[in-house]
Amino acid sequence: MTGSSPAGPGHRPTIKDVAALAGVSKGAVSMAFNGRPGVSEATRARVLAAAGALGWEPSLSARALSGSRTDTVGLAIARPARMLGLEPFYMEFISGIESVLAERGGALLLRLVKDADEEIGVQRAWWRSRQVSGSVLVDFRKDDPRASELAGLGLPAVAVGHPSLTGGLPSAWTDDAAAVGEAVRYLAALGHRRIARVGGAAELGHTAIRAAAFEAAAHELGLEQWSSIDTDFSGTQGARATRTLLASPHRPTAVLYDNDLTAVAGLSVAAEMGLSVPRDISLLAWDDSQLCRLTRPELSAMSHDVFGFGAEVARRLLTVLDGGQPEAGPVATPVLTPRGSTAPPRH
């Protein structure tokens, strides 16, 4: 319905617009819509007609007027449903968002989509029908169409991704390039010269950033050998990638993973192939959910407070919704947490 609003797609009518068109105060608009006494039936009809003509709907405004605005935040994720349930990252990220929204009585509108094009349609529908106050955008790709499409809509949004990917939207990201550099330098300092990386989904912007940083660090340190294998972040593909690496004639002595699930899977593959961790092979995980502390040996990891990341993303979006300028800059850089799965290589 709102798609045909005479106000056009770029402008979202306010109670002020309705009051101006009806020639009454904002309070009168509120009273007319609340069915409260204090406005005549003629005024009431004029207000309702004005609201109808502008495509303005009362529910949102009623909340704004009452001072108890509750924000619904949209989140569309373009990943297969089955996979979403397997990886700790998204549930921790979503829990972090919820922890901040809950303080204000807000909720998260969650939707799985096929791709960025479907998401653009979903975000547009959500925004025009006032189902969301604003959205969190995730999983940016190279030349992602969402930034420009959604900026034109006027949808308040925070993009989770490096500014090189998110086209001028307020952003929140982790400094993955710095973290990859630290990880590779640490493994090199332990004496590793053949280091492999089991990466995430190749089409995601942050995977490309990590891959480039890995290659740059390997060059800089003059490593003897390095390679990356992409996965879908699942345990199954993490196991497969580790098997390929450990079965190669000149196998690496250390592997850096792009999440923790693939690293846990890698640890199982090492055991399956009779290799001792960290004596025969060092493994370094990423994200560091509690999974890394439940394995034996415990997994060394590039630790990253994913819950806190989600919370900070929500805070930045609420700042945007409150009309403010959110903090710029990376949220946090994953830091090295050495545990039992990394050690100098055997010679």
Add this chain to the structure above:
Amino acid sequence: MTGSSPAGPGHRPTIKDVAALAGVSKGAVSMAFNGRPGVSEATRARVLAAAGALGWEPSLSARALSGSRTDTVGLAIARPARMLGLEPFYMEFISGIESVLAERGGALLLRLVKDADEEIGVQRAWWRSRQVSGSVLVDFRKDDPRASELAGLGLPAVAVGHPSLTGGLPSAWTDDAAAVGEAVRYLAALGHRRIARVGGAAELGHTAIRAAAFEAAAHELGLEQWSSIDTDFSGTQGARATRTLLASPHRPTAVLYDNDLTAVAGLSVAAEMGLSVPRDISLLAWDDSQLCRLTRPELSAMSHDVFGFGAEVARRLLTVLDGGQPEAGPVATPVLTPRGSTAPPRH
């Protein structure tokens, strides 16, 4: 705003009510609200006034009229945000719901709450402001107030829980009592006479059902010794409970867990205490996310397709929304999947 609707809390006004009050056809109501030509300004004002008086809002109806209804399903969860991110269950369950909603372009409105009372307020607000078409209710406790409170509201809902807990709402549940019985009989058949159970949160109805079934099976089989320790489903508390059990003078030879995260933690504790699994102690997990296949030894589990469970819950709710009668009966009984963590006890 809708809280003060003259239609009262139990009745949700329809486009038919608006048409009747304005003395026009439903099509005219639609045209009036869409700003389409075909109705006079006078009719338009009358329709808008009627809608306002009834507290009827156009967005939902416009979708219904256009034949492309998109359902938003509400889900409020009363668990700490931090914990929600740690346990695979909820993300798999939510992913299952999303997989079914996505087929119809629907979304899930997710909110964390403190307790059932806060949830009742949230569900009431969601329903009255048309933010949801219906809701999924989870984590039922004994004498849960939600069933009666929300039934009075007219909110279409599916309750996840045994009918003994969900007060007449359409329900979906797993037959936990039968599964616990199977688990205990299996361990007893292997020769175990001292079996412990690491349970979930004591206040949840399904934990109480499992605890009672565990005790009944132990009695029936004449076990020498049995005990339950409650946890919050976290790895931390699962590790602590396992440590307590394994440090007791007459320690159990088998432990049954209420999810997989606590079982993975239990496996680590066994290693930490120098006990070999399954030679010294057998461990049997529950839920069986992919975590159970990433450990060494792989964990035997009461397997439960949590993703499929979420999908079936969503299908039952959509049946309710479509005006049908959802299938009754349990969704699936978790089945025994023996792997490497269970064996006869050493004598």
